[in-house]
Amino acid sequence: MTTISKHSASFRDPSGYVFLDDGVIKRTINPIYFKQYEALNTSGFFKALFDNKLLVAHKEVSATAEKIIIQPEHIPFITYPYEWSFNQYKEAALLTLKLQKYALEHGFSLKDASAFNVAFYKGKAIFIDTLSFDFYVEDSPWRGYKQFISHFLGPLVLSHYHGAQSIKLISNFIDGIPIKMLASMLPFKTKLNPFLYTNIHLLAKFEDKHSQDYKGESKASILSKKAQLNIVQSLYDYIKNLTLKEHSEWGDYYDKTNYSASAFIKKATIINQWIDTLKTNTIIDIGGNDGTFVRKIERQLQQALVCDIDNNAVDFNFKTIKENKETYMTPFVLDVLNPSASIGFNNTERLSFLNRIQAFAPEATLALAVIHHMSLSGNVSFKMSAQFFESFSKYLIIEFPKREDSWVQRLLDSKTDFKDYFDFYNISNFEKEYSSYFDIIEKLAIQDTHRVLYLMKVK
């Protein structure tokens, strides 16, 4: 028996839809899109994008007069725009513009410019909405322009002025940041910048002015292809040069840790041995910072997810991945105390972190130097964190900093009068609570530190 279910996020575009066929992602193309699909195929447009790894590759499974079915390459773990670091967001924006330019030059155009059309795969951004390309109509403006501004330029410019936290806004505005609100959030000086003035402030005014036109009889606007290419090019140039004002200090994060170089090596060696013994292929490192410990693993991993609450750390990891051309690591931003929720229509359009990680089911989870933050900063009990870790992977490698550890001391001191409440934070309570959910396979103290590493297996 096969089970076929339409993907809950695939309903907006009538050209086709994504469905799950026995767990395999496939895409149905409706007759309304046959002409476009044929043209994209025969002109070599798809092939050029596949060869350049800009669009997810697919193969045709079946073709009838009613529907064509294609099967795209499997992307093991989808991250959403609100989980991207600043430079990941930039790369997704630049990819969209690059595709629009290439499309225009070959007689096509992107009919939308949603940030959710992009995923990260093998170390780089890749476009995943195969049916977004349509025929270019001579002298017509770009239909995806406004969407591009609200989905891409908006969050990036806000990040530049207000910090990378602004990227999280897109989780509340699934259709992009409202242009008027975006304009109101930018400092006055942006009105003096001709690029930002026209693309954001003036756009907000125009949208406001024309929002009452329900008759749809306002004159059809005309824009030459050359003019549209100029818009695309200027957006590309601006975004490419956009930087964060806040300084990324994660490059030297490990210089500031409270243990010595030898303890660091010791820790890496233990993790390496355990991963090797388990013959692990897929892992997630929660609180994985810039991916340092994952890179120390010698075993060839198929897929490593590395998440951290800090956008800068994730960004640093992403840059390293690009420089080293690593293909097995997927970095993303995640607050373990508030992981991404399920959002959109019926709460099923964009899946929660837990939904996705349980489906991905990494063989092992690394939780290094994160339990004291969960317990002491987040007031999450050992029982609650054990239940969390237990829900998505079979093995858990967890580091427990004892009360004597200077980081733990610092966190406890910051609690002042409330400090007694955290008496539960000790190694025997930790072992007792975790033992309800896990078997402790091995336990090793990291020399010269007040930290202990555990290898556990779900009961």
Place this chain on the structure above:
Amino acid sequence: MYSLYFDPGLGAMIIQSIVAAVAAILLFSKNIMYKVKVFLGMDKKENDDLFDDINVKDSDTDKTSK
């Protein structure tokens, strides 16, 4: 031709000619500045270029249209 499954924003459609005109001026002046800098030997190479330029490399098999 286009499936109208989302609102592209009427204002956003109309404004594009203005945006394009400003973009053209910016691109033109940037180009002039670049040429002046190269002429004066002030062109500094961006050494840590994380991202490529906008153009997609055509694969060998695809020489169909231009």
